[in-house]
Amino acid sequence: MNNGATLRMLDRADKEVMKLTRADIGAVYEFMHKFRHNPENPGLNLKALNGDSRLMSARVNKDYRALLLHIVERDYLLVAVKHRGEVYDDLSRYAYRINRITGGIEVVDLGPVGDSIIGRVVPPETETAPQPLFAAYTDRQLLELGVSEPLLPQIRDLTAEAELLELLDRAPQLTTDVLFALFDGTPYDEVLRQVTDPVRADDRIDPDDFETAVERPATQVTSDDEALQAMLGEAFERWQIFLHPTQRKLVERPYRGPARVGGGPGTGKTIVALHRVAHLARQLPPGADKPILLTTFNRNLAADLRTRLMALGGQELVSRVDIINIDRLASRVVAEAKSGGGRRVVDDNQVPDLWADFLVETGETGWDAEFLAAEWTQVILGQVLTSRTDYFKARRPQRGRSLTRVERDQVWQLTERFTNWLESRGVWTWRQVAQRAARLEMDRTAAHPGSLSSESSGGFYRPRYRHVVVDEAQDLSAAHWKMLRAMVAPGPDDMFLTGDTHQRIYDNHVTLGSLGVHIRGRSSRLTLSYRTTRQILADALEIMTGEVYDDLDGGEEDLAGYRSLLRGSRPTFRGATTWAQERDLVVEQLRDWGRPTDGSVAVCVPTREMATEVIASLEADGLPVVEIGPDGPKEPDGVHVGTMHRFKGLEYQRMIIAGVADGLVPRQMINRFRDTDPKRYQRERQRDRSLLFVAATRPRDELAVFWHGTPSPFLTSRLVQRHQP
Numbered sequence: 001m002n003n004g005a006t007l008r009m010l011d012r013a014d015k016e017v018m019k020l021t022r023a024d025i026g027a028v029y030e031f032m033h034k035f036r037h038n039p040e041n042p043g044l045n046l047k048a049l050n051g052d053s054r055l056m057s058a059r060v061n062k063d064y065r066a067l068l069l070h071i072v073e074r075d076y077l078l079v080a081v082k083h084r085g086e087v088y089d090d091l092s093r094y095a096y097r098i099n100r101i102t103g104g105i106e107v108v109d110l111g112p113v114g115d116s117i118i119g120r121v122v123p124p125e126t127e128t129a130p131q132p133l134f135a136a137y138t139d140r141q142l143l144e145l146g147v148s149e150p151l152l153p154q155i156r157d158l159t160a161e162a163e164l165l166e167l168l169d170r171a172p173q174l175t176t177d178v179l180f181a182l183f184d185g186t187p188y189d190e191v192l193r194q195v196t197d198p199v200r201a202d203d204r205i206d207p208d209d210f211e212t213a214v215e216r217p218a219t220q221v222t223s224d225d226e227a228l229q230a231m232l233g234e235a236f237e238r239w240q241i242f243l244h245p246t247q248r249k250l251v252e253r254p255y256r257g258p259a260r261v262g263g264g265p266g267t268g269k270t271i272v273a274l275h276r277v278a279h280l281a282r283q284l285p286p287g288a289d290k291p292i293l294l295t296t297f298n299r300n301l302a303a304d305l306r307t308r309l310m311a312l313g314g315q316e317l318v319s320r321v322d323i324i325n326i327d328r329l330a331s332r333v334v335a336e337a338k339s340g341g342g343r344r345v346v347d348d349n350q351v352p353d354l355w356a357d358f359l360v361e362t363g364e365t366g367w368d369a370e371f372l373a374a375e376w377t378q379v380i381l382g383q384v385l386t387s388r389t390d391y392f393k394a395r396r397p398q399r400g401r402s403l404t405r406v407e408r409d410q411v412w413q414l415t416e417r418f419t420n421w422l423e424s425r426g427v428w429t430w431r432q433v434a435q436r437a438a439r440l441e442m443d444r445t446a447a448h449p450g451s452l453s454s455e456s457s458g459g460f461y462r463p464r465y466r467h468v469v470v471d472e473a474q475d476l477s478a479a480h481w482k483m484l485r486a487m488v489a490p491g492p493d494d495m496f497l498t499g500d501t502h503q504r505i506y507d508n509h510v511t512l513g514s515l516g517v518h519i520r521g522r523s524s525r526l527t528l529s530y531r532t533t534r535q536i537l538a539d540a541l542e543i544m545t546g547e548v549y550d551d552l553d554g555g556e557e558d559l560a561g562y563r564s565l566l567r568g569s570r571p572t573f574r575g576a577t578t579w580a581q582e583r584d585l586v587v588e589q590l591r592d593w594g595r596p597t598d599g600s601v602a603v604c605v606p607t608r609e610m611a612t613e614v615i616a617s618l619e620a621d622g623l624p625v626v627e628i629g630p631d632g633p634k635e636p637d638g639v640h641v642g643t644m645h646r647f648k649g650l651e652y653q654r655m656i657i658a659g660v661a662d663g664l665v666p667r668q669m670i671n672r673f674r675d676t677d678p679k680r681y682q683r684e685r686q687r688d689r690s691l692l693f694v695a696a697t698r699p700r701d702e703l704a705v706f707w708h709g710t711p712s713p714f715l716t717s718r719l720v721q722r723h724q725p
C-alpha cells in the first residue's frame with residue numbers, strides 16, 4: 001500500500017491504554033489500524049502540535065487523542081493516549097529525548113509528576129528541611145548512569161520514598177532502575193556495572209537520529225498488529241510483548257558459541273529462554289522439522305514451557321520446537337537405539353538402598369553402601385566414565401575421601417558387578433539412562449568427524465538440532481550436558497542456557513567448560529525481579545547468608561544487584577510448640593488471608609507426610625485442597641499443597657512455608673555425613689538451603705514462614721525474632 005504508514009506503540013503508552021474502558025481500547029486498536037492504512041485519512045485529523053516539530057496529535061474517538069512522535073517520513077510512534085482536554089493543555093509537559101546511554105527514545109510526561117512534587121506543601125511542623133534523596137550525586141553522574149535528562153530537576157527535588165515512587169511510575173525504564181538501585185544503597189560503580197552497562201547501546205548515538213533510535217532495543221515498542229490486537233483484547237500478558245531492554249538484548253544478540261544467562265528468582269530467565277526460542281525460530285528456513293530443542297529438568301517445567309511458548313508464538317512456533325524434559329529426551333535416545341533392553345527406570349534416590357541390597361546379597365564387606373552409591377553416581381556416572389582407565393584418571397573434586405589405585409580398582413570392579421546385578425533384575429536408574437544416551441550421541445557424532453552437516457561415508461549426517469535452549473540449567477548432570485553437546489554442532493548460537501545455581505535442588509555439580517560447553521565470555525546475569533516484592537526478596541536473601549555458589553563453570557557467582565521494584569508487606573515468621581499447633585497456625589493464616597480458593601495461595605512443607613497432614617487439617621477446616629504432583633497442581637483452583645521440590649517454576653500470590661524447623665530443614669539424615677563425608681554434608685546442606693530459597697521466592701505479595709520447636713538454622717535470629725505479634 002503506497003500511502004500506508006508505520007505506527008508502533010511505545011511500551012509506556014500501553015499502560016495508559018489499559019486504563020481505558022473496553023470500548024475505548026477497541027477505539028485505539030481501530031485507530032491504529034486506520035492510521036497504518038492511511039494517516040492522511042481526514043477522520044484522523046493528524047496535526048503537529050504547536051511549537052514542536054515532532055509531536056503530533058490524532059483523533060482516536062470523540063474523547064481521546066493519540067499523541068504521536070514523528071520519526072521520519074511515514075514512520076510514527078504512538079507515545080500516549082490522552083483525554084482530548086489534556087493534549088492541547090501545555091506542550092511543555094512533554095519531553096522526548098534519545099537517551100545518551102541506551103540510544104532509546106524516551107518520552108516523559110512532566111506534568112502530573114511535576115504537579116504533585118513541585119506543588120507539594122511542606123507540612124508546617126517540619127522543622128529541618130528534608131534532605132534531597134540524591135544529593136550525593138552530581139547531574140553528570142546521574143546522566144552517566146542513563147537517567148532521563150528532562151527529569152533531572154524533579155529528581156533533585158525528591159526528599160521522600162513516596163515521591164520517588166510517584167515519579168518513577170512515569171519515568172523511563174532505565175531511570176527507574178538506576179534510581180531504585182541508588183536508593184537501595186547500591187554504590188555508584190555497581191549501578192553502572194549492573195544496571196547501566198547491560199543496556200548501553202553498542203553503536204554511536206546521534207541524539208537527533210530518531211530513525212536509528214526507534215530500532216534500538218532500548219526503545220521498547222510493539223509493532224506487530226496481531227500481538228497488539230491480542231494485548232488490547234487482554235489475552236496477552238505483558239512479558240509476551242515487552243521485554244526489559246536488558247532481556248531483549250540477551251534474546252536477540254548473536255553468540256559465537258554457547259551462552260548463559262543467570263540471575264536470581266523471578267528475573268525472567270524463563271521468559272528470556274522462550275523469547276530466544278522464538279527469535280531463533282524466526283530465522284529458520286521453512287520446514288516441518290523441529291530443529292530447536294527446548295529442554296528443562298522435570299516434567300511439569302517442560303509442560304509449563306510448552307504452554308508459555310504456545311502463548312508467545314502459537315502453534316506455528318511450537319511446531320518447530322522439540323519441547324521435552326531432559327530425562328525423557330535421554331530415554332528417547334536410548335529407546336531409538338534399542339539400547340535399553342526393556343529395563344524399568346528406578347529413581348536415583350533408591351540407589352543407596354540398591355547398593356545395600358547388592359552388598360548383602362553378594363556377601364561383600366569392607367565397603368559402605370552409601371559411599372559406593374555416591375562414588376558411582378557422582379564420579380562414574382556423573383562424569384560419564386565408561387572404562388577403568390578413565391576412572392583411574394578421573395578427578396574426584398566433590399568427594400571427601402581420596403582413593404588409592406588399588407581401591408579404585410576394587411570400586412570399579414564392584415560397580416561393574418553392581419550394574420550387571422541391576423540389569424539382571426531388569427532395572428536401571430535415570431543417571432544410567434542419561435549416561436547411555438550421552439555415549440550413544442557422542443558415538444554418533446564421532447562416527448562422522450568433521451562432517452556435522454555434510455555428506456559422509458555413512459550417508460547424509462545431520463546433528464539432531466540446530467539450536468539447543470536449556471532452562472533450569474543448574475540442575476542438569478554432566479551426562480546430560482555431554483548428550484546435549486553431541487546433539488548440536490559447535491558454532492554460532494548453538495546452545496543457550498538459563499539458570500540460577502542458588503536454586504540448584506538436585507545434586508548435580510558441573511564445570512561446563514570440561515564438558516565441551518564453553519560459555520566463558522558469553523555469560524550474563526539478570527538482576528531485576530518481576531515476581532517478588534522487595535520485602536520478600538530481602539528475607540529470602542537473608543536465608544542464603546554465608547553460602548558460596550558456583551557459576552556452572554568453575555567460578556563463583558553471587559546475587560549482587562538482585563532487586564525488585566514491587567513493594568508489599570514484610571513476611572511473617574512464627575513458631576509453634578508442636579506440629580499440630582503449627583498446622584493450626586496454617587489454618588489461621590489462611591483465614592487471615594480470606595481463605596482464597598482460586599489457586600492463588602499455596603502451602604509448602606518439607607516432607608510428603610507433612611503434606612498429607614496439612615491437607616487433612618485444611619480439609620477439616622472446610623477448604624478445598626489440591627495437591628501438587630510431579631506434573632504440577634492437579635487442578636487450578638483450591639489451596640495448593642506440596643513439598644518444596646514441587647514448587648520450582650510455580651508462582652503464587654501468597655504462600656505459607658510450614659515445617660521450617662531444625663531437623664527438617666535441612667534434613668536430619670544429612671548429619672551422618674558431617675564427619676564421614678564433610679564435602680557431601682556441605683553439598684546436601686546447601687541443596688536444602690536452596691530448596692527453602694526457591695520456596696520463599698515463589699510468592700508475589702505475601703509470605704508466611706512457620707516452624708515448631710527449634711527454628712531451622714537457615715532462619716537467622718533477626719528473622720526468627722520478627723515473629724512478635
Ligand SMILES: Nc1ncnc2c1ncn2[C@@H]1O[C@H](COP(=O)(O)OP(=O)(O)OP(=O)(O)O)[C@@H](O)[C@H]1O
Nearest residue numbers: 238239242243244265266267268269270271530531
Ligand atoms: N519483561 C517482563 N515484563 C513483565 N513481566 C515479566 C517480564 N519478565 C518476566 N516477567 C514475569 O516475571 C515472572 C518471573 O519470570 P520467569 O519465570 O521467567 O523468571 P525466572 O528468572 O525464570 O524465575 P525462577 O528462577 O524463579 O524460575 C513471571 O511472572 C514473568 O511473567
